[in-house]
Amino acid sequence: MSCLMIPCKLFCNVVRRLWQRLAGENEKLGEDQPCLIPRAACETIGREIKAGRPTVPLSQARSLRDIFKHSRSYEAVDWIYFLLSVGEVILADRIPEKFFKMFLCLCQAGRLLFKPSALTEDELKTIDKLLKRFCHAYYTYVYAAKVARLRLCRPTIVALLDVPENLRSFGPAWSFWHFPAERLIGTLTRLIRSRCFPYAALTTAVSAKYSAELVTSFSESHVAEAWVEATGKPRRRERQDPGGTFLVSKEPKVSRFSPRKGAAALIGSELAQMKPVLALEGVSDVRPRIFAKKYFRLKLASGQIPGIVASSEEAADRRRDYLVRVSSHMLRTTGRGRGQERVSVNVYGAVHHYAVVFVAGALKAFAYIECVRSTADRTGAYGLPEKRGDTECFSSLGGTVRYVHVMSIDAVVGTLFVRGKHVFLSTREVFSCA
Numbered sequence: 001m002s003c004l005m006i007p008c009k010l011f012c013n014v015v016r017r018l019w020q021r022l023a024g025e026n027e028k029l030g031e032d033q034p035c036l037i038p039r040a041a042c043e044t045i046g047r048e049i050k051a052g053r054p055t056v057p058l059s060q061a062r063s064l065r066d067i068f069k070h071s072r073s074y075e076a077v078d079w080i081y082f083l084l085s086v087g088e089v090i091l092a093d094r095i096p097e098k099f100f101k102m103f104l105c106l107c108q109a110g111r112l113l114f115k116p117s118a119l120t121e122d123e124l125k126t127i128d129k130l131l132k133r134f135c136h137a138y139y140t141y142v143y144a145a146k147v148a149r150l151r152l153c154r155p156t157i158v159a160l161l162d163v164p165e166n167l168r169s170f171g172p173a174w175s176f177w178h179f180p181a182e183r184l185i186g187t188l189t190r191l192i193r194s195r196c197f198p199y200a201a202l203t204t205a206v207s208a209k210y211s212a213e214l215v216t217s218f219s220e221s222h223v224a225e226a227w228v229e230a231t232g233k234p235r236r237r238e239r240q241d242p243g244g245t246f247l248v249s250k251e252p253k254v255s256r257f258s259p260r261k262g263a264a265a266l267i268g269s270e271l272a273q274m275k276p277v278l279a280l281e282g283v284s285d286v287r288p289r290i291f292a293k294k295y296f297r298l299k300l301a302s303g304q305i306p307g308i309v310a311s312s313e314e315a316a317d318r319r320r321d322y323l324v325r326v327s328s329h330m331l332r333t334t335g336r337g338r339g340q341e342r343v344s345v346n347v348y349g350a351v352h353h354y355a356v357v358f359v360a361g362a363l364k365a366f367a368y369i370e371c372v373r374s375t376a377d378r379t380g381a382y383g384l385p386e387k388r389g390d391t392e393c394f395s396s397l398g399g400t401v402r403y404v405h406v407m408s409i410d411a412v413v414g415t416l417f418v419r420g421k422h423v424f425l426s427t428r429e430v431f432s433c434a
Contacts, residue, residue, distance in 0.1 A: 020071075036099060045068060049067055085414075090418060285360065308352055324369065347371070373394060373399045380398060395422070
């Protein structure tokens with residue numbers, strides 16, 4: 001299998017066929033091969049995915065469509081999101097355990113395979129191990145060496161075993177897949193001005209377009225003053241951030257964006273919650289009055305832009321971008337009570353505002369979050385989630401509000417409401433097909 005075809009093969013063939021097998025679509029194999037998910041459960045899954053539109057940030061998914069009704073029109077990007085984020089949540093406890101573990105092997109391999117960064121040798125070995133487990137489970141439980149299921153014995157399944165070697169030879173999958181080329185091809189039809197000579201018209205238009213871009217970029221970089229005088233347009237600034245932007249960190253780059261409020265003294269619960277976090281930052285001299293300027297958007301190093309909880313929801317289908325994951329730690333008692341150890345944990349909460357304060361001769365930035373509540377965090381004081389299998393979930397918002405340092409915010413997260421719990425979806429890294 002060519003490395004160029006990995007996304008198409010994996011998502012359009014394997015994942016799509018696997019869903020058809022689980023849901024009983026297009027596989028008329030008789031009583032020997034009944035579907036694993038009843039029709040009522042498939043309809044419920046479709047509603048859960050569709051209802052997740054307001055709770056999933058736009059940066060994580062282009063669309064969430066009812067998979068029960070629209071699976072035949074799903075494209076590769078839709079199957080990517082289903083495999084990497086949604087599938088594990090909606091299939092848990094709805095299919096037999098052996099089939100679910102088989103699906104998880106494909107999920108975990110896909111999350112490594114399609115991350116937008118270089119792959120290490122250990123990661124390649126992990127991908128190889130997971131794909132071998134998936135293929136073994138598929139041919140053991142799905143095909144099961146039965147003549148009646150011969151249609152399930154597809155060459156695209158065993159072709160997955162060639163993926164690790166292709167990656168070793170050609171590099172990460174994202175550097176070879178065809179999504180960027182498809183988007184480029186989609187823009188070319190608008191450049192064809194002649195129906196009689198389409199190829200000549202396209203060649204002329206493309207040549208003129210890129211020649212103009214080359215002249216513009218060269219002039220702005222090397223003869224900027226002459227370019228401004230000739231065009232009458234102001235010189236573009238190197239930094240295009242809007243006015244009022246506050247730079248939190250250069251490496252990794254984290255910025256604050258407007259709109260914002262003027263500086264004002266913190267009072268009440270906000271002041272009470274600011275003092276403990278300043279103490280953690282090593283600020284010993286905390287004055288009775290603290291002034292802060294509040295912001296309502298933040299750009300993370302990953303490119304995600306979390307907002308804040310709105311006072312009113314004007315649009316019923318507005319996507320949520322205020323639920324964030326915070327990297328934190330807690331002290332855990334070791335075995336037999338011999339001592340305590342520091343362990344990393346994820347904390348979740350909804351952002352109400354971002355505050356920049358000037359203390360101890362320096363500017364510091366914090367996020368004011370409302371922690372989630374779960375059975376693992378009954379008081380709601382810390383925002384700890386509970387576990388449902390390999391995923392994390394919470395019951396509701398309404399926990400303690402407190403400040404956290406903005407650099408501890410890891411990602412904007414989406415959720416699906418599944419069987420009475422808000423289940424966190426695996427955060428997708430931004431890459432070229434998203």
